[in-house]
Amino acid sequence: MSKTSFKIVVADDDRELRQSLEHLLTRSGWEVDVFADARSALSRLKDLEPDVILSDVRMPGMSGLEFLAALDKGTAPPLVLISAHGDISMAVQAMQDGAYSFLEKPFDPRQLLRVLRHAAENHRLLSTTKRLRAQLSELSGIDRVLLGASDSMTALRNDVFEIADTKSTVLIQGETGTGKELIARALHAMSPRSDQPFMPVNCANMPPETMELQMFGAVDGPQGFFRKAEGGTIFLDEAGAFPLEAQAKLLRALETGEITPAGSDEVIRTDVRVIAASNENLEAKAREGRFRADFLYRLNTFQIELPALRTRGEDVIMIFQHFVTQVAETYEVQPPELTAGDAATLLSYDWPGNVRELRHVAERRVLAARRGGGSVAAALRIEEGDQDIPETLREAIAAFERTLISKSIKTHGGRMESVAEALGIGRRTLNDKIVKLGIAKDVLLED
DSSP: OOGGGOEEEEEOSOHHHHHHHHHHHHHTTOEEEEESSHHHHHHHHHHHOOSEEEEESSOSSSOHHHHHHHSOTTTOOOEEEEESSOOHHHHHHHHHTTOSEEEESSOOHHHHHHHHHHHHHHHHHHHHHHHHHHHHHHSTTTHHHHOOOSHHHHHHHHHHHHHHTOOSOEEEEOOTTSOHHHHHHHHHHTSTTTTSOEEEEEGGGOOHHHHHHHHHOBTTSOOOHHHHTTTSEEEEETGGGSOHHHHHHHHHHHHHSEEOOBTOOOOEEOOOEEEEEESSOHHHHHHTTSSOHHHHHHHOSEEEEOOOGGGSTTHHHHHHHHHHHHHHHHHTSOOOOOOHHHHHHHHHSOOTTHHHHHHHHHHHHHHHHHTTOOOHHHHTTOOTTTSOOOSSHHHHHHHHHHHHHHHHHHHTTTOHHHHHHHHTSOHHHHHHHHHHHTOOHHHHHHO
């Protein structure tokens, strides 16, 4: 972050000090606006949008403490107070009321600049985070993937926020229906490339003999995906389906940013971010020689793992209700009430189609309600007796935990430290649940 990027509003009734502060801050690379009183400064904050405010405490008309009290705590920049009359009680009160810091005159200019820079950096960071979160919440369809309170979804949201602003390649892995393209679109929409093309490419539908033409174009023919996406993002869906010979040609484009159109020796520089996705384990394919390791390393600068819906616990109920509300608004009907039986069915079902399947079930449930009936089990087309559905929500949660823990014990060969780590719980909590749920570890490992 450059020094010239910071803006500050200074409010002080001492003309000589105002001039001295303006000179110090301007020479340090700040954009400075000075005011002789707090009320004038307050009236201009919305227009000036400073990163930090520096205010004297004792001023005629409106004091620095009154200035602080008048700020909107949700949107205002941090305020640093200075005073020649400061004492401990005033400093404590100012900090309790929300002041970023308090300095007593005469102050060390280096200390003042350090405090102001820290305040401005914190404000910029918070503002950027709020902007990204607002943009994300407005993205069409992305809530289908990022809605949820489970630990895995919290981590996923943080990853998306942090990665979006970079230029690096990203590899998104997850089962079918978990929302890989929606995540890719979110990364593009929140990036500086958002006003440039987003180019989805289905690698599984691209014959090897036409790959070079489709990706790089021809001199007197089509431009190809790389040139069409110039300045933007290419999304390589089902990247695991790319033939080895195609991977070698794409690797050069990723390494150098240069492409050569089919039938030509001309080298063209490109500026394209690549996001890839796969529902296969590409590391395993690379170990088996069915995927180029060097190509994989170029793709997974950042890696995002999308959790399967069956591992997200009670998120499934939250997401289902969200979809039901959306669909009911579309059909202009009242959303059907979620019964205990519906919740039990949602929690006990395995969701092989993940979030995509859940949305389809929600739509079928709303359409059935519009006709005066229906249930989640009916929307899933589960016949009576096909599944042993728990009768209460508590029983459904217990059944879900029993299934998840049992699968993890099998997967990790009974190594309980690994099971606890995979489930994100403590070893003691795991042991308590095994006893409470009646899980026979030895029987599981015999299967």
